Amino acid sequence: MNGREFYFTRAIYSGHGWRGNSWETDFPKADVQFLVGVRRYTNIDAYEYEHPVRLDDPELRRFPFLYALEVGYMALNPAEIEGLRSYLLAGGFLVIDDFWDVGEWQNFEYEIGRVLPEYPIVDIPLDHPLLSAFYEIDEIVQVPQVGLAARGGRTWECYMPCQPALRGIFDEQGRLMVVINWNTDLGDAWEWVEQPWYPFTYSSFAYKLGINMIIYGMSH
Amino acid sequence: MGSPPATVFEFLFKYRPVVFDNGQFVLHAPWPVLLFIVIGLALVIPPLLSYVRLGGKLGTADKALLAVLRVSVLAVLVFCLLRPMLVVPTVVPQENYLGILLDDSRSMQVADAGQARSEFIREQFGPEGSELLTGLSERFKLRFFRFSESLQRISGSDELTFTGSQTRLGHALDEARSELSTLPLAGLIVFTDGADNSEDPLTESVLQLRSRGVPVHTVGIGREQFERDIEIARVEAPRVVLEGSAVAVDVMVTHTGFGGETVQLNVEDGGRIVSAQAVELQGEGEVTTVRAHFEVTETGPRLFRFRILPELEELVDENNERDVLIHVRDRREKILYFEGEPRFEVKFLRRAIAEDDNLHVVILQRTADNKFQRYDVEQADELAGGFPTTREELFQYRGIILGSVEASFFTHGQLEMIAEFVGQRGGGLLALGGRNALGQGGYAGTPISNILPVVLEPRPENDSSTFFSEVSVELTPTGRSHPVTQLSPTPEGSAERWAGLPALSTVNPVFEVKPGASTLLTGHGNGAEGVVVLAAQRFGRGRVVAFPVQDSWIWQMHADIPLDDMTHESFWRQLLRWLVSSVPDQVHAAVPKDRAGVGERLTITTEVVDSAYLKVNDAHATARVTTPSGLEQALDMEWTVERDGEYEASFVADENGLYEISVEVNRDGELLGNATSFVEVAEPVEEYFGAQMRSTLLRRVAEETGGRFYTPQTVGSLPEDVRYTESGSTVYEEKDLWDMPIVFFLLLGLVATEWGYRRARGLI
Numbered sequence: 001m002n003g004r005e006f007y008f009t010r011a012i013y014s015g016h017g018w019r020g021n022s023w024e025t026d027f028p029k030a031d032v033q034f035l036v037g038v039r040r041y042t043n044i045d046a047y048e049y050e051h052p053v054r055l056d057d058p059e060l061r062r063f064p065f066l067y068a069l070e071v072g073y074m075a076l077n078p079a080e081i082e083g084l085r086s087y088l089l090a091g092g093f094l095v096i097d098d099f100w101d102v103g104e105w106q107n108f109e110y111e112i113g114r115v116l117p118e119y120p121i122v123d124i125p126l127d128h129p130l131l132s133a134f135y136e137i138d139e140i141v142q143v144p145q146v147g148l149a150a151r152g153g154r155t156w157e158c159y160m161p162c163q164p165a166l167r168g169i170f171d172e173q174g175r176l177m178v179v180i181n182w183n184t185d186l187g188d189a190w191e192w193v194e195q196p197w198y199p200f201t202y203s204s205f206a207y208k209l210g211i212n213m214i215i216y217g218m219s220h
Numbered sequence: 221m222g223s224p225p226a227t228v229f230e231f232l233f234k235y236r237p238v239v240f241d242n243g244q245f246v247l248h249a250p251w252p253v254l255l256f257i258v259i260g261l262a263l264v265i266p267p268l269l270s271y272v273r274l275g276g277k278l279g280t281a282d283k284a285l286l287a288v289l290r291v292s293v294l295a296v297l298v299f300c301l302l303r304p305m306l307v308v309p310t311v312v313p314q315e316n317y318l319g320i321l322l323d324d325s326r327s328m329q330v331a332d333a334g335q336a337r338s339e340f341i342r343e344q345f346g347p348e349g350s351e352l353l354t355g356l357s358e359r360f361k362l363r364f365f366r367f368s369e370s371l372q373r374i375s376g377s378d379e380l381t382f383t384g385s386q387t388r389l390g391h392a393l394d395e396a397r398s399e400l401s402t403l404p405l406a407g408l409i410v411f412t413d414g415a416d417n418s419e420d421p422l423t424e425s426v427l428q429l430r431s432r433g434v435p436v437h438t439v440g441i442g443r444e445q446f447e448r449d450i451e452i453a454r455v456e457a458p459r460v461v462l463e464g465s466a467v468a469v470d471v472m473v474t475h476t477g478f479g480g481e482t483v484q485l486n487v488e489d490g491g492r493i494v495s496a497q498a499v500e501l502q503g504e505g506e507v508t509t510v511r512a513h514f515e516v517t518e519t520g521p522r523l524f525r526f527r528i529l530p531e532l533e534e535l536v537d538e539n540n541e542r543d544v545l546i547h548v549r550d551r552r553e554k555i556l557y558f559e560g561e562p563r564f565e566v567k568f569l570r571r572a573i574a575e576d577d578n579l580h581v582v583i584l585q586r587t588a589d590n591k592f593q594r595y596d597v598e599q600a601d602e603l604a605g606g607f608p609t610t611r612e613e614l615f616q617y618r619g620i621i622l623g624s625v626e627a628s629f630f631t632h633g634q635l636e637m638i639a640e641f642v643g644q645r646g647g648g649l650l651a652l653g654g655r656n657a658l659g660q661g662g663y664a665g666t667p668i669s670n671i672l673p674v675v676l677e678p679r680p681e682n683d684s685s686t687f688f689s690e691v692s693v694e695l696t697p698t699g700r701s702h703p704v705t706q707l708s709p710t711p712e713g714s715a716e717r718w719a720g721l722p723a724l725s726t727v728n729p730v731f732e733v734k735p736g737a738s739t740l741l742t743g744h745g746n747g748a749e750g751v752v753v754l755a756a757q758r759f760g761r762g763r764v765v766a767f768p769v770q771d772s773w774i775w776q777m778h779a780d781i782p783l784d785d786m787t788h789e790s791f792w793r794q795l796l797r798w799l800v801s802s803v804p805d806q807v808h809a810a811v812p813k814d815r816a817g818v819g820e821r822l823t824i825t826t827e828v829v830d831s832a833y834l835k836v837n838d839a840h841a842t843a844r845v846t847t848p849s850g851l852e853q854a855l856d857m858e859w860t861v862e863r864d865g866e867y868e869a870s871f872v873a874d875e876n877g878l879y880e881i882s883v884e885v886n887r888d889g890e891l892l893g894n895a896t897s898f899v900e901v902a903e904p905v906e907e908y909f910g911a912q913m914r915s916t917l918l919r920r921v922a923e924e925t926g927g928r929f930y931t932p933q934t935v936g937s938l939p940e941d942v943r944y945t946e947s948g949s950t951v952y953e954e955k956d957l958w959d960m961p962i963v964f965f966l967l968l969g970l971v972a973t974e975w976g977y978r979r980a981r982g983l984i
Contacts, residue, residue, distance in 0.1 A: 003688040003725050005563055005655075005770070042588045044562045045655060058779035064564050089783050091571060091776055134587055173574065215587055218562045219595060220570070 005045035006218065008035055009060075010052040011068035011094070013080055016107075019073035025098065026069070027052070030191035037193070037207045038214060042134065055080035060087050065217045069097040069187050072104020074111045085115045088177045093217035096180040098145075098187050101158040105182060112178065116169060121180065124168045130176065133216035135208040140164050143202045146188045150197055156183060175220060179213055186210055232962040235306070235955055236937060238928065242944040243306030243955060250303065260298045264291055282981060289974040296967050300958040308953050309946040316406035316948035317361045319396045320345075322377070323412035323441075324366035325384035326907035330413070330442060332535055333932075337441045338382040340932050341411055345377040355939025360406055365399075367392035369819070373399070385817050385904040388418035389921070390425035393436065397429055404948040407435040407927060409938070413442040414914035417906040422917070426924050433947050435927035439935050442913035448477035448531070451539040451909060453507065455526050458801060459814060462578040463519045463550045465797045466790075468703035471526050473508040475501050478531065487512050488525040497710075499528070511701040513709065519550040521878060521898040538908035545814035545900050552580040553800040554598075555648075556617040558607055559585045560625025560656050568773035569621075570595070572792035579796050582617070586625065611637060611832040615645045618803040619796065624654025624770070627662040639667040643760025645833045648799030653728040653768035655686075660728055673737030673757035674730045674766045690723040691743030691769070693753050699740035704765075704798045705754070707787055721787065722778040726751060728768040733757075743769070763799055806831065807893035809843070809883040816873050817904040823870040826857055826883050828892060835865025839887040843869050848877025848901070857883070873901040 008031050015022045028050030038046050053060045056079035060066070066087070068074075076084070088094060099108055109121065124130060131137040142164035144155040156162045162183045169178040189206030192198045230236050249256060271287045278286075322345070328338040344350045345364070356362060364374050368384020371392045389412065396408055408429070416422065429436055450473065457469040471485060478501045487495035495514040502508045516522065527541040534540070559566050566583060573579045583595040584603045594603050607630065608614035614637055627635065641647045651658060651672060663669045664678035695718040700711040707717040723745060730752045733739050737757035742750055756765045775781060776788035808827045816822055824843050828836045841857035857867035873879060879899045885892040915929065922929040926945075930938055957963075978984050 003686075003727055003770075005561070042562065043560075043586065061777045061779045062774070064567070064773070064777055086779075086783060090781070091568060091773075133593070134591075175571075215562055215593070217567070218564050219566045219583070219585060219593070 004047040006038075006065065006214070007047045007051040007063050008038070008214075009063040009066050010050065011066050011084075012052050012054040013068065013071075014075050014077050015070075015073040016075045017073075019070070020075075022070035022073040023068065024052075026187040026191045030187040031067075033193060034190035034207070034210055037190070038211060041207070041211060042215065044214065044218075054083075055087075056083040058083075061090055061092065064092050065214060066092060066094045067097065068094060070099055071096055071108040071111065072099040072101075074108060076111050076114060081114050088116060089171075093176070094178045095213050095217070096178065096182075098181070098185045100156070100183050101162060108180075112169070116177070119169045119171065119177070121167050121169055121178075124166045124176075124179070129220070130168075130179065130212060130216045131209075133212040133219070135212055137205075137208055137212060140166050141184075141201065141205040143184045143186055143189045143206050145185045146192045146198070149188065149192070149199055149202055152199075157185075158183060176216070181209075232960070232965070234957070234960045236940065238937075238941040238944050239306060239308055239955060242946075243308040245957075246305055246307055248303040248305050248954070249301070253302075256298060256302060259301075260294070263294045263298070267291070267294075278981065278983075282977075286974060286977065289970055289977070293967060293970045293974070296963065296970070300963060304957040306955040306957060308944050308955055309950040310943050310953045311359065311406050311945060312949045312951055313359050314361060315404060316359075316950075317363055317400060317403040318356060318406050318942065319363050319365060319400050319408040320356075321365045321367055321371070321392055321396055321408060321410045321412070322374075322380060323368070323384075323387065323410075324380050324382055325368040325387040325415070326382065327387065327413055327415045327911040328382045328441070330536060330908075330911050332443045332446055332912075333441075336382075337413055338380070340441050341380065342377055344411075344935075347376070347378070352935060352939065356409075356942070359939060359943055363400060363403075365392070365396055367395075369817070371395035371399075385907060386418060387412070387416050387907065388420055389414070389416040389917075390420040390422040391418065393422075393425040393429060393921075397425075397432070397434060405434055406945050406948040407437060407942055409437045409439065409942070410918075410921075411439045411441060412918070413911065414438070414440055414918045415907070415911045416914070416917065417910065422921065426921055429925045434925065435945055435947060436921050436925040437927040437930065437938060437942060438918035438922045439930045439932070439938070440913045440915050440918045441932060442911075444913050444915055446476050446535045446912060448533045449535045449539070450475045450478055450483060450501070450528055450531060451536075452526055452528060452542045453909070455542045455544050457524070457544045457546055459545070460547045460549060461516055461801055462553065462797050463516060463548050464576065464578060464793075465801065466513060466515050466703055466706050466794050467546070468701065468706070469512045469514075469524075469526070469544070471510045471512055473499065473501065473510060473528065475508075476504065479503045479506075481531075483531060484529045485510055485512060486525075486527045486529065487514050488527060489514075489516075489518070489522055494524075495709075511711075513703070513706055516546065516548045519548045521880075521900075522546050522548050523900060536908050536911060538905060539911065542905075543815065543900070543902075545898060547896075547898055550578065552578055553618045553797075553803070554616070555579065555581045555619035555621060555796060555800060556603075556608075556614075557581050557583045557621040557623065558625060559583065559621075559623035560629065560654075561585075561623075562587055563624060563654070563770075564773050565623065565652065565771065566595075568776050568788065569792055572776070572789045573796065575789075576793050576797075579793065581621070581796070586629075607634065608637075609634065611640070611645075614638070614641055615647070615831065615833050617641075617647065618800040619648040619650065621650045621652065622657065622668075623652050624656040625661065626656040627666050627668065632667075635667045639671050642671050642762035642764055646761030646802070646804045648763045648765070648803060650765045650767060650795070650799055653726050653730075653770045655727050655770075657770075658728045658730060658766070658768055660687075671759040671764050672766050673733055673755040673764055674752055674768070675732040675734060676730070686727060687729045687747070688725065688727050689729075689743075689745040689748035689751070690725050691745035691748050691751055691753065692723045693718055693721060693741045693743050695719070696739050696742055698738045699754070702738065702740050702756075704756070704791075704795050705740050706794065707790060717787065722774050722780055724753070724769040724771055724774050726753075726769045728770075730766065730768045761804065763802070765795065765799060767795075805893055805895060806833070807841075807883060807885045807895045809881060809895035809897045811881065811897055811899045814898070815900045815902060815904075818874060818876060818901060819872065820901075821870055821872050822899060823868055824855070824857065824881055824883065824897070826867045826885065826895065828865050828867060828885050830887075830892065836885075836887060836892065837864055839867070839885045839892055841867040841869075841883060841885045844882045844884070845871050846880040846882070848875055848879065873899070876901050876903070
């Protein structure tokens with residue numbers, strides 16, 4: 001802790017089998033590179049480096065913004081469930097990214113259901129304030145993983161073509177606790193943005209949505 | 221019957237002190253004074269010479285002493301021969317009037333001298349008569365009056381009821397003087413306990429009587445101090461609060477005979493106890509100040525009763541309780557929060573007050589250079605141009621929260637406008653900590669630093685070092701009783717709760733508060749021992765609070781805070797409610813007190829300002845007074861001329877109950893605003909407060925008018941004393957002084973001393 005206002009905190013969680021460390025996908029380059037943009041485009045007093053925290057660490061609650069990805073392989077233990085639940089109910093804000101297709105969705109839906117069983121997952125409409133918190137966003141772009149982005153053409157990682165989705169979990173007062181980016185990979189866009197061959201469309205959208213999620217998470 | 225000292229005086233000096241007070245000393249020698257001087261010298265010189273020539277064993281000191289004794293004897297004799305006397309003005313019997321004013325107020329029913337005070341008056345002026353009455357009637361024509369709220373002529377004591385609800389001594393003296401002004405008036409005699417509870421200045425009445433030479437003799441009835449009594453001397457409560465607010469009310473308790481004892485203080489709202497606490501009373505003569513905390517949950521005018529349960533042996537029970545009218549408003553107070561950067565403080569502040577219907581925080585947040593986000597605005601164009609640039613736009617809010625935004629963001633005009641928002645408009649300002657706030661934001665030396673309760677140290681140029689410390693907070697003694705920092709029903713509970721909260725962080729080293737400011741919370745941490753965490757002060761008409769920490773949301777998010785804990789929410793609600801609780805509207809209506817008696821004339825005062833909070837003198841103000849029975853009376857209010865923007869109208873409260881006063885103000889056909897105030901009309905209870913006999917006041921009235929102060933024990937000499945006055949039809953009496961017993965004793969003493977001394981020295 002050094003007194004900065006914002007820490008891009010990445011969730012360290014338990015996973016299944018050989019993807020047990022799925023939490024560290026794109027880590028730490030995506031985080032650090034994204035923070036460069038955050039610090040450049042906004043006046044957030046953001047810590048410049050990666051900042052991973054375990055879900056069962058009591059210190060987690062000191063960081064009200066949390067990023068987790070590849071949750072299709074998430075397998076939370078009871079301590080993590082309790083840690084994440086208390087974090088979200090106290091006022092924490094969780095952003096989910098980079099998981100694809102029905103199978104991974106079902107895994108995440110199961111895991112988050114263990115954390116917040118009483119709260120349903122719903123679509124976030126395009127007119128939601130999240131999409132105008134800093135940049136005006138009028139469509140949800142599917143950001144492919146870096147290989148596909150470099151090749152052009154197919155943007156999905158699903159078995160069949162699939163659409164990106166922006167979904168969320170709201171509390172009783174209608175406040176957004178969890179933002180779920182499904183069938184899209186914002187993290188790759190942040191990670192590879194400096195490459196001249198990386199398509200601007202994807203990186204632009206990923207940065208816009210990422211910054212919007214931070215601004216929204218810090219004000220709502 | 222005279223008091224022992226007065227009797228001794230009269231025995232020695234032949235006359236009562238009053239004769240000496242009023243008389244003029246003269247020498248009435250039957251022969252020319254020159255002759256006396258010659259005789260005197262003839263008598264004095266021979267013995268002096270004989271002592272000088274005397275030889276033998278006498279020393280110089282002996283000779284001098286004997287000479288002085290002998291000369292003194294001769295001087296006393298010469299003095300007597302000069303026929304000293306007093307010339308005293310004395311009333312002509314039965315040619316003068318005496319006004320007798322009898323206190324008919326309720327406090328005369330207090331039985332603090334073995335019997336009710338009123339009994340003394342009945343005994344003296346009842347049909348059976350008394351020595352006093354006889355003495356007075358022999359010398360004067362008597363005019364009797366009773367007084368309480370007003371003065372009325374009466375023919376006898378049977379017309380006294382001792383039920384008056386107020387004691388207006390000054391008013392009574394004025395009325396009596398006026399009524400008897402055409403008669404030869406020898407003086408006024410006032411029989412009272414002196415428990416004046418009016419707001420009339422006595423000085424003016426006393427000066428009028430003094431200038432007319434009318435002496436006022438006062439007879440103080442009752443004891444100057446009760447043996448055992450508890451009284452709620454004063455209650456200081458806000459007159460207007462927001463619904464759901466935690467209210468802190470100061471209750472001042474006085475007592476006699478209960479020092480160190482513990483009593484129970486209850487606060488009742490419509491008969492329901494909303495607060496109860498034990499109070500240990502301070503020592504004799506000291507005021508015990510208790511802060512009562514309770515929450516107001518019902519809107520409208522609420523009559524709160526502060527009551528100390530009566531103790532055994534208390535002389536007066538009625539002074540154990542006081543009622544206070546508090547107008548509980550159900551309205552949304554609009555506060556502007558300007559934050560210079562995205563901060564979690566915004567999110568968690570919004571959450572903290574989300575369920576408070578009485579607070580509406582509009583947020584303007586700078587998210588990038590020249591890029592702003594607005595949250596919770598009412599109209600689409602509200603704050604669309606950024607931070608307000610006009611008084612009209614800024615002054616629509618009742619409070620401002622300044623976050624981490626550097627002073628250089630504002631123009632000098634905007635900084636001055638924020639200071640005027642507090643000082644002139646009466647708004648509340650809360651300055652938060654942050655990397656661009658307070659001293660770190662360059663506010664030292666700006667108009668904002670002038671109004672802050674803390675001292676800002678200017679940041680040295682080229683200083684890139686940063687201060688950072690985590691601080692645990694501690695409630696200060698002032699904070700223990702402040703409404704903002706109450707986290708528990710008891711001060712001890714609050715102190716414990718604050719001490720148990722997780723540490724916050726600060727980047728603003730603020731260690732000093734200004735004189736007159738209150739520090740409510742301090743912090744302790746590495747390099748930040750005693751740092752100010754929360755301080756407040758009044759500035760002009762408004763309030764200013766400094767909260768130089770940057771992450772109060774930790775009190776919501778920290779792992780040690782249970783999910784159902786409401787500390788963070790309670791603190792923010794209390795802080796913001798207090799900040800805006802006394803902010804005036806464009807139209808403000810008030811009556812001088814919240815409680816009045818039937819028949820009392822009440823003046824409604826309205827202050828009117830325009831949307832820039834500049835005073836308006838050309839408005840049309842109308843007051844609508846609704847009586848408890850529902851009758852309405854419309855009153856046109858007049859500009860007072862003496863003060864800009866102030867309008868007045870008055871009405872007489874003629875029935876018991878709650879009066880509602882609604883004021884509407886228009887200018888050029890446009891509504892400027894309206895305001896509502898309330899006043900409770902009830903049987904006044906002031907007579908039971910401060911009901912001890914006030915001898916100091918009565919002595920002052922008597923002495924300043926040339927009268928005398930008496931008690932029931934000394935009043936016997938009053939008929940004789942009253943004779944000596946220059947007021948009314950008078951003659952001058954000469955009173956010889958040569959035959960005063962004191963002269964004889966003096967002579968005897970001098971001769972005996974001389975004889976004894978001579979004998980001791982062996983001269984006889």
